[in-house]
Amino acid sequence: MTDFAALKRRFHLPEGVIYLDGNSLGPMPVAVPEHMAHVLRNEWAEELIRGWNTAGWYTQPARVGDRIGRLLGASEGSVVMGDTLSVKVHQALAAALAMRPERKVILSDNGNFPSDLYIAQGIAGMLGRGHELRTPAPEDVEAAITDEVAVLMLTEVDYRTGRKHDMKRLTEKAHAHGVLTVWDLAHSAGALPVDLAAAGADFAVGCTYKFLNGGPGSPAFIYVAPQHQEQAAVALSGWMGHTAPFAFSPDYVPGEGIARMRVGTPPVLGLSALEPALDIWEEVDMQELRTRSIELGELFIREVEARCPELRLASPRDGTARGSQVSFRFEDGYAAMQALIDRGVIGDFRMPDIMRFGLTPLYIDEDDVRRAVDVIEDVMSNRLWDTPQYKARKAVT
Known part of the structure; x- marks a missing residue:
């Protein structure tokens, strides 16, 4: 059984702060500073260039x-680390399109994270072969899967509302029409159980700085199903992806597998800072995490709706239909969120009017939820957000 109270003590949580923004950036595990000190002093400082061999740096992305x-x-050998999520989206989408050269449609949804859509637009333009990106509403995606679609590219959990796509059902329909799938797990990995093999996913990508708590800018991952690995085209043919990088051949030959x-x-x-966070995940049962996440979300919704009628639920009410976040709409949501942050309740804002709250059982409990809603109620009922100070937009919202 997962001991959530013990796990909470494994994170550094600033005094006086209720942190409801782990869906943007996870807090730091307390083991990170000591681990990084070891990496800096004993590996980089002492081993220098030898660290690629003696400290295992070269094999770290696969490990x-x-x-x-x-x-x-x-399965082992189907996920590798490195680069940013945007790079990994580009790799996965380009590889999938190359496997369906006769088809020209990329299917996503209009709620997908803009970066994913930008990358799809960029690839379509760069190829110059008449590819198009279609973005129906999320609830209309399934009906839009047809024989002319090359790739279905979706983020499993919507970044604004937390609405969750049914990966298995949509992948099955995609395959029935000869469509390959690319799943973005940015708001899934570490938030809910994922079974890529059981779902039949072809490609998947994700970041590690949100629910996996790897730190700002921590590296992304890419998954390629084992049956596709030897035929997956390499759009970004860098030297570390070469079959023999240190042969320094002038011609690219793709490496084996992932x-x-x-x-x-x-x-x-970045990978080294991530490793202490992954140690914590060794003690987590993902089904228990999911159950507790839904319970916290339901408690949060009940409390907010009972005490803050100005806020309108933007997330699915059914806990099984959303990820590990709850979002509310409010016309002055940006200002309200700034007022909350000033009072120690940290969530975030997404355009046009979304106040977003991450509910992560690893370090959030029922008492945190109730205390957070106390602050939200105070801010809303007393219009504490209604000042020029809170309405002035910062660079990062």
């Missing part, structure tokens, strides 16, 4: 990838 793969129902999805020099320090 850490396998650890994340275990959280995603992925290794071909490596690009450049791996971010050793």
Whole structure:
């Protein structure tokens, strides 16, 4: 059984803060500073360039990838780390399109994260072969899967509302029409159980700085189903993805299996900061995490709706239909969120009017939820948000 009270003590949570923004950036595990001090002093400082061999830096992307793969129902050797999520989206989508050269439609939804849509638009324009991106409403995606679609590219959990797509059902329909799937797990990995193999996913990508608590800018991952690995085209053919990088051949030959999805020099320090967070996940039962996440979400919704009628629920009411976040709409949501942050309740804002709250059982409990709603009620009922100070937009919202 997962001991959530013990796990909460594994994170550094600033005094006086209720942190409801782990869906944007997870808090720091308390083991990170000591671990990073070891990496800096004993590996980088002492080993210097030898660290690629003696400290295992070179194999770190595959080793850490396998650890994340275990959280995603992925077989060993099907996940590798490196680069940013945008790079990994580009790799996965380009590889999938190359496997369906006769088809020209990329299907997503109009609630997908803009970066994913930008990348799809960019690839379609770069190819110059008449590809088009279609973005129906999320609830209309299933009906839009037809024989002319090349790739279905979706984020499983909507970044604004937390609405959850049914990965298995949509993947099955996609395959029935000869469509390949690319799943973005940015708001799924570490938030809910994922089983890529059971769902039949072809490609998947995700970041590690949200629910996986790897730190700001921590590296992304890419999954390629085992049956596709040897035929997956490499759109970004960097030297670390070469079959023999240190032969320094002038001609690119893709590496074997998932290794071909490596690009450049791996971010050793970022991967090293992620590893203590993954140690915590060794003690988590994902089904228990999901149950507790839904319970916290239901409590939060009940309390907010009972005390803050100005806020309108934007997330699905059914806990099984959303990820590990709850969002409310409010016309002056940006200002209200700034007022909350000033009073120690940290969530975030997404355009046009979404106040977003992450409910992560690893470090949030029922008492945190109730105390957070006390503050939300005070801010809303007393219009504490209604000042020029809180309405002035910052660079990062």
